[in-house]
Amino acid sequence: xxxxxxxxxxxxxxxxxxxxxxxxxxxxxxxxxxxxxxxxxxxxxxxxxxxxxxxxxxxxxxxxxxxxxxxxxxxxxxxxxxxxxxxxxxxxxxxxxxxxxxxxxxxxxxxxxxxxxxxxxxxxxxxxxxxxxxxxxxxxxxxxxxxxxxxxxxxxxxxxxxxxxxxxxxxxxxxxxxxxxxxxxxxxxxxxxxxxxxxxxxxxxxxxxxxxxxxxxxxxxxxxxxxxxxxxxxxxxxxxxxxxxxxxxxxxxxxxxxxxxxxxxxxxxxxxxxxxxxxxxxxxxxxxxxxxxxxxxxxxxxxxxxxxxxxxxxxxxxxxxxxxxxxxxxxxxxxxxxxxxxxxxxxxxx
Amino acid sequence: xxxxxxxxxxxxxxxxxxxxxxxxxxxxxxxxxxxxxxxxxxxxxxxxxxxxxxxxxxxxxxxxxxxxxxxxxxxxxxxxxxxxxxxxxxxxxxxxxxxxxxxxxxxxxxxxxxxxxxxxxxxxxxxxxxxxxxxxxxxxxxxxxxxxxxxxxxxxxxxxxxxxxxxxxxxxxxxxxxx
Numbered sequence: 196x197x198x199x200x201x202x203x204x205x206x207x208x209x210x211x212x213x214x215x216x217x218x219x220x221x222x223x224x225x226x227x228x229x230x231x232x233x234x235x236x237x238x239x240x241x242x243x244x245x246x247x248x249x250x251x252x253x254x255x256x257x258x259x260x261x262x263x264x265x266x267x268x269x270x271x272x273x274x275x276x277x278x279x280x281x282x283x284x285x286x287x288x289x290x291x292x293x294x295x296x297x298x299x300x301x302x303x304x305x306x307x308x309x310x311x312x313x314x315x316x317x318x319x320x321x322x323x324x325x326x327x328x329x330x331x332x333x334x335x336x337x338x339x340x341x342x343x344x345x346x347x348x349x350x351x352x353x354x355x356x357x358x359x360x361x362x363x364x365x366x367x368x369x370x371x372x373x374x375x376x377x378x379x380x381x382x383x384x385x386x387x388x389x390x391x392x393x394x395x396x397x398x399x400x401x402x403x404x405x406x407x408x409x410x411x412x413x414x415x416x417x418x419x420x421x422x423x424x425x426x427x428x429x430x431x432x433x434x435x436x437x438x439x440x441x442x443x444x445x446x447x448x449x450x451x452x453x454x455x456x457x458x459x460x461x462x463x464x465x466x467x468x469x470x471x472x473x474x475x476x477x478x479x480x481x482x483x484x485x486x487x488x489x490x491x492x493x494x495x496x497x498x499x500x501x502x503x504x505x506x507x508x509x510x511x512x513x514x515x516x517x518x519x520x521x522x523x524x525x526x527x528x529x530x531x532x533x534x535x536x537x538x539x540x541x542x543x544x545x
Numbered sequence: 546x547x548x549x550x551x552x553x554x555x556x557x558x559x560x561x562x563x564x565x566x567x568x569x570x571x572x573x574x575x576x577x578x579x580x581x582x583x584x585x586x587x588x589x590x591x592x593x594x595x596x597x598x599x600x601x602x603x604x605x606x607x608x609x610x611x612x613x614x615x616x617x618x619x620x621x622x623x624x625x626x627x628x629x630x631x632x633x634x635x636x637x638x639x640x641x642x643x644x645x646x647x648x649x650x651x652x653x654x655x656x657x658x659x660x661x662x663x664x665x666x667x668x669x670x671x672x673x674x675x676x677x678x679x680x681x682x683x684x685x686x687x688x689x690x691x692x693x694x695x696x697x698x699x700x701x702x703x704x705x706x707x708x709x710x711x712x713x714x715x716x717x718x719x720x721x722x723x724x
Contacts (some may be wrong), residue, residue, distance in 0.1 A: 252676075275686065419712055423681075423712075
């Protein structure tokens with residue numbers, strides 16, 4: 196499940212009371228409605244934190260991973276703008292990270308977009324050599340949403356620790372699918388999304404490290420909710436849904452991984468048995484099984500999609516599906532333009 | 546009704562005690578350090594009397610601190626060793642709000658340390674102080690809470706900038722008086 200996922204019925208069960216009967220504002224301090232809502236929000240916070248091995252105090256709820264990425268990239272650089280002028284990211288990041296970086300470039304910051312190798316992974320030596328004394332942030336997504344490759348997070352974390360640079364990762368596609376440990380990865384900021392883990396749309400969470408403390412300039416100013424980072428009433432039912440989804444993901448991750456790998460193998464072997472000229476885009480070792488991006492030689496992708504009536508697949512990612520250009524991620528991999536036009540992203544899922 | 550009246554009386558009595566300058570002779574400033582970070586000053590023992598009898602001893606044990614407000618106006622004061630910046634500001638009528646009176650429960654005494662060297666001489670903020678600082682308006686890399694910055698000899702010449710506003714919204718320019 197890459198573009199989105201259905202809400203798990205158990206998650207929906209957990210959310211419904213907070214829509215109709217326990218509808219209090221969690222920031223109301225003086226009555227039971229507020230207290231019970233606040234309790235539910237804090238419980239959800241702990242559930243999200245457990246999945247990534249963080250403390251609940253380090254989780255800030257937002258409206259989604261896009262908002263988290265905006266706050267991380269622009270917020271960190273604006274806060275430290277006196278001394279830090281440089282950002283390092285990759286060419287295969289999600290559009291919200293790339294757009295935020297471009298926006299920073301308009302404001303006068305320097306951004307290095309690291310190229311990726313043909314298997315979709317970044318070259319660690321290139322990362323090391325592009326670090327400057329005024330580098331304020333390194334942002335690398337954990338699992339790519341188009342090709343499913345998993346970047347070498349621990350190694351990148353070590354490099355950032357060595358140079359004492361905050362490390363941000365967009366883990367929206369990684370949450371609940373691969374084991375995440377914020378301490379092993381040494382991340383300072385992590386963006387998480389609710390609707391990629393069988394939770395509701397419209398909610399996400401931002402992990403912000405407390406030791407050493409990372410500071411951001413808030414994008415949403417207001418009454419100081421969520422540690423002053425994200426003002427605005429926290430949407431209790433959505434947050435409860437995300438928490439429940441994270442708890443389920445923690446319990447079922449291992450089984451899910453086995454099942455998805457089985458499904459992917461069946462799909463890939465089945466296709467390859469009947470067709471030649473099928474290319475898997477991205478590393479075959481370091482990838483998440485639930486995202487299979489294939490290119491079919493000599494066939495045009497969009498027409499193939501139109502012909503596949505019973506299967507929901509996409510060419511590229513949902514956020515790029517409106518544009519006519521072939522995917523920039525595949526271009527970064529060095530895939531031929533012809534082959535890029537033929538690529539299809541399959542998502543074996545449960 | 547009676548209990549609330551006696552509580553009010555008790556509060557008055559304690560306030561009265563702190564203003565008595567007799568206490569300054571009983572407890573010398575040097576014995577106050579080290580102090581617990583969570584209790585503001587220990588008002589009962591503080592050398593609150595600015596017109597204290599033994600003036601010569603006091604001079605050596607004070608450091609000079611300059612507060613720069615948002616319009617650039619500077620006020621230089623003398624702060625005895627061991628006193629927090631918040632307390633010193635209140636005594637000298639500098640406009641630094643201290644809504645929770647130094648109990649690490651708000652961000653209104655937020656000050657910005659203007660020299661990086663002085664900032665580095667301060668102890669690292671605790672997690673609790675950092676949590677409150679996160680809420681402060683106009684946060685910078687060298688921000689601290691005024692109630693947690695305790696005067697010590699190395700900080701002589703400290704310059705503290707007051708932020709433009711605090712989290713207590715008062716766009717009409719209202720300034721709450723210290724309680």
